[in-house]
Amino acid sequence: RKEVEQDPGPFNVPEGATVAFNCTYSNSASQSFFWYRQDCRKEPKLLMSVYSSGNEDGRFTAQLNRASQYISLLIRDSKLSDSATYLCVVITSGTYKYIFGTGTRLKVLA
Amino acid sequence: DTAVSQTPKYLVTQMGNDKSIKCEQNLGHDTMYWYKQDSKKFLKIMFSYNNKELIINETVPNRFSPKSPDKAHLNLHINSLELGDSAVYFCASSQGLARQETQYFGPGTRLLVL
Numbered sequence: 001r002k003e004v005e006q007d008p009g010p011f012n013v014p015e016g017a018t019v020a021f022n023c024t025y026s027n028s029a030s031q032s033f034f035w036y037r038q039d040c041r042k043e044p045k046l047l048m049s050v051y052s053s054g055n056e057d058g059r060f061t062a063q064l065n066r067a068s069q070y071i072s073l074l075i076r077d078s079k080l081s082d083s084a085t086y087l088c089v090v091i092t093s094g095t096y097k098y099i100f101g102t103g104t105r106l107k108v109l110a
Numbered sequence: 111d112t113a114v115s116q117t118p119k120y121l122v123t124q125m126g127n128d129k130s131i132k133c134e135q136n137l138g139h140d141t142m143y144w145y146k147q148d149s150k151k152f153l154k155i156m157f158s159y160n161n162k163e164l165i166i167n168e169t170v171p172n173r174f175s176p177k178s179p180d181k182a183h184l185n186l187h188i189n190s191l192e193l194g195d196s197a198v199y200f201c202a203s204s205q206g207l208a209r210q211e212t213q214y215f216g217p218g219t220r221l222l223v224l
């Protein structure tokens with residue numbers, strides 16, 4: 001089983017839709033979580049950190065479910081510019097390593 | 111001003127050659143990383159340096175040798191290039207080693223081994 005798993009997609013959604021992605025992790029000692037965004041042929045960029053109590057940044061909401069070992073990203077009112085691959089990142093206690101998921105591809109359609 | 115820069119952006123070379131990729135960050139960060147993103151877009155850590163000291167060395171063939179001349183630079187030298195080395199190599203940096211530190215990525219070096 002991979003340490004961090006994501007549905008590769010693509011998720012094709014119309015503009016204005018709400019879409020959610022999950023990311024599961026296998027190591028219960030995982031301590032820190034992030035969502036990164038990667039546009040085609042570009043570098044990954046931080047979208048948001050994921051806090052235990054959940055957090056929101058504009059149209060984006062991140063949640064952590066430690067019991068079921070997954071994090072989620074919810075995007076409301078999707079824009080064409082949201083089209084990208086969304087990478088979840090997990091850091092395990094006692095290490096400094098970012099473990100990336102394989103990414104979920106989102107296409108927002110006009 | 112580019113925060114994390116890499117050179118070259120593209121590298122096409124023959125099997126068996128030796129090549130280097132350079133990375134520089136102007137963020138004043140202490141920690142730098144090399145990642146490999148393969149054809150399936152899977153991004154995996156290769157090496158990490160903190161204050162010029164190697165702290166992460168994943169299971170990478172010893173044909174890959176990182177070198178950090180100072181905190182702002184982390185270079186990657188690859189000997190005897192193989193077809194399977196074809197990938198995008200990303201350099202990244204972070205303020206330090208704390209778990210919540212954001213990593214900032216360079217634009218990537220697209221390596222194609224023929």
